[in-house]
Amino acid sequence: MDDITSVAPTPAVYQLSPEQIAGPYFRNPKLIRRNISEGAEGIPLVLRLAIVDAMTGHPVTDALVDIWHCNARGAYSGWSNVNPDKEADVGDIGSIPRTDDDTYLRGGQFTDKKGIVRFTTIYPGFYAGRALHIHVAVRITGGNNYLQERHVAWVGQLYFPGVASRAVLNAREYRGRAVSALTNEEDYFYETMGGEASILNVHTLGRDSNEDGFFGHTTIGVDTFAVSTQIKPEDFDKYTV
Template sequence: MDDHPTTPSPQAHVCVLAPEQIAGPYFRNPKLIRRNISEGSSGVPLLLRLRIVDAATCLPVSDALVDIWHCNARGAYSGWSKVNPDQEVSVGSIGAIPRTDDDTYLRGGQFSDRNGCVRFTSIYPGFYAGRALHIHVAVRIMGSNYLDDRHVAWVGQLYLPEVASRPVLNTQEYAGRTVSVLNNAEDDYYTRMGGERSTLSIYPIGRDSWEDGYFGYMSIGIDTQAVSEHIKPEDFDTYTV
């Protein structure tokens, strides 16, 4: 995926430690190393670039495994496709909601390149009851045995700017829900853990219309020595298919 031709690159000097957020109940580790995570999911295209930076040195973090996962246009997560996204759940911890299937759409990981960047082809996420639109991210600092390394350094959620989300939510794939989406400011996780610092920069892919999809990017500053409390080794063992 090439960067949007009119979009500036994330600034190299942005190296503030990014706020962590919970992994949520729909985390799993399918060990899918892939750039295109859509698996044919219907929705407005989203090309995503994330740049991982060491918050202490401002240097790019290469060879980190960056996983993302998010819901589809109707608010469903793969692995939990039969959970009704129009009914709010009151639990947020990993494993709190039993899996209903082995689907893997809208999940995957990439190793960061020498510039600390990863790129994904996906769709614009929908929403589920009680939350604003968001994308989950986890960053693992890898050892010699890549896919068995469990050093999760950072876990977060990235939010979508409402000016871009409004027209998307009015399209056929996203519309017709029985619940209303929360604005970012109405989402407790957004207001308590990051706010604008956790909001993606979004640009239309097409020069004249957003209907061809969006390009989104963000620089994420992490502590490479940290061990996140939000995804633990036992979470990988229990919830890997």
């Protein structure tokens, strides 16, 4: 299951994953950690991402993979006081002023020798005008630390199957919103930026209840020599605090 060592490394197997916007809520707090939840309430989510070179099919080792997403109520750390029930009219990085120094549901991991990173988090909620999603950035490094970082190769968003999301949104931590989540097909960025190629494979962790949580996994194909069109190097330098 998603074991990249068992598949012949050919370009036909791993397509280049589509990039999507980084959005206004990006930060770079330089948090290297597997568990990013910081006690946030919500349905548990264990996330495994395999990063492969789309040109060769080989694992991309020592890449720094950052993820960030909203909490069960739709709020992002750093912007906790922004009303998630009101649709934001801007999407550029830094276009919405930060409100706090919280860091929940953000963090990065370096890929292992199989190109894999693992995160423990919660199933994200949503904010007005969007489907449920997780942001991801892949940075190519010269080794397993920030000081040897070379460039940002890929920025994207990961989406969830509708059946799983509907079950999650019925849970106590997610109910009682003034607006409804969009379906994937109603989401502008999903529809216009290749979202159908970025849906996570999602399975329940327990047999009897969704409250036990979910396991989500996918493979992301990147061009290790490319420079992302969705985020600039200075964005990572600027939004570190």
